[in-house]
Amino acid sequence: MTQRRDRSAPIWLFDLDNTLHDAGQAVFGPLNVSMTDYIEQHLGLSREQADALRLHYWRRYGATLLGLERHHGVRAAHFLHETHRLPELERALSMPKRDRIALRQLPGRKFIVTNAPAAYAKRVLTELDLVSCFEGVISIESMRVFGDLRPKPDARMLRVVLARHRLPAARCVLIEDTLANLKAARSVRMKTVWMQHYLALAVHGPEVGLAWRRRPAWVCARINRLSALRTWGARWSDPHTDTR
Numbered sequence: 001m002t003q004r005r006d007r008s009a010p011i012w013l014f015d016l017d018n019t020l021h022d023a024g025q026a027v028f029g030p031l032n033v034s035m036t037d038y039i040e041q042h043l044g045l046s047r048e049q050a051d052a053l054r055l056h057y058w059r060r061y062g063a064t065l066l067g068l069e070r071h072h073g074v075r076a077a078h079f080l081h082e083t084h085r086l087p088e089l090e091r092a093l094s095m096p097k098r099d100r101i102a103l104r105q106l107p108g109r110k111f112i113v114t115n116a117p118a119a120y121a122k123r124v125l126t127e128l129d130l131v132s133c134f135e136g137v138i139s140i141e142s143m144r145v146f147g148d149l150r151p152k153p154d155a156r157m158l159r160v161v162l163a164r165h166r167l168p169a170a171r172c173v174l175i176e177d178t179l180a181n182l183k184a185a186r187s188v189r190m191k192t193v194w195m196q197h198y199l200a201l202a203v204h205g206p207e208v209g210l211a212w213r214r215r216p217a218w219v220c221a222r223i224n225r226l227s228a229l230r231t232w233g234a235r236w237s238d239p240h241t242d243t244r
Contacts, residue, residue: 009108010173010191010233014134015152016114016121018177018198020099020226021128026092034083035064043072062180063115063151065140076149080117080140089120090127096197102227103133112137113161113174115151136165153184162188173236175229179216186218191236193229194219 057067
């Protein structure tokens, strides 16, 4: 009986920003400024042009870096290092204590899957005292498919990540604040949880202004606190429960 539960237990894949912590003011605002600074300096554009290009590539590719790498020869490692310095990061981070406790008590394997660089993810997890909660961090540096950078929401990358870590898709649950990423995860047979705790106050990101009280077909569950995952995990692990 124990072995059956182990084989069916959920494997939790967590986004980082605005899923585990409030990144709205602490990260996204300063990061947007930093990216615009980088584009202005390295592409020789005006401030207005640089900001417009940052937004254009973000909307077109889901990540500004993809456009810069594909169309301007920008080196990903250099861009990520320069734009994620964020000297005030640790001071600005916040996470509800109840969520931190719930995460530590949540049974099962846990990974971070983030479009941010590994060094940034390590800083955030260290400051929030969550490093020991996770078996691994899958960052943007490891999201290449046949040499091309394919961050979330690229379904091809998700398949490669699952294969690389030997994670059965049917047992994986992606917890995210971004609907496009959840849709991609559902397309590869993962279960999906839409974390909405930070959406109401968000001023940055693709979900701003969205009717977030609805539940799209590719979202298995909506939550506002991480403690709710334990209930959902028990339900999904029950072989008699229909979770299609």
